[in-house]
Amino acid sequence: MEADRPMIEIKLAATDGPARITFEPGGTAFSLDADEFITLRLDASLAPSIEVNIWPNGISVWLPYPGESDYIVLDSSGREVARLW
Template sequence: MRITFEPLGIAFELAVDEFIFLRVEQHVVTSIEIHVWPNGIAVWLPYPGDSDYVILDSGGNELNRLW
């Protein structure tokens, strides 16, 4: 499955048993849009400055910071 974080276009390819987390501040959660496609998921984030957007692996290790 492909998970893409937009509008940046940063993508991760995950196996069936893999997963990742997106850590954000609570006040931006309602502004996140998630679109499900046959081959993946697109996560649309609010613009920078609203929060720190951190992608974590299943063990809680930081994979990437967005913006």
């Protein structure tokens, strides 16, 4: 499925201390320690529809509606840790 369409990766990092990254509207969340990061891999055509909100100790990532595509979350080693929708 991924091989036949262009994909992009968005790095989400906890740069100033521990942070919680939540993917909405599903509510899947990851807790990161300072300087840790995860990567969101998604179909490049969906990138304009992503909304990212940042606040102290947290990031929320609003994804297009369920069923639009698979969103893959990778850890800092590049291993898949979650597939959203």
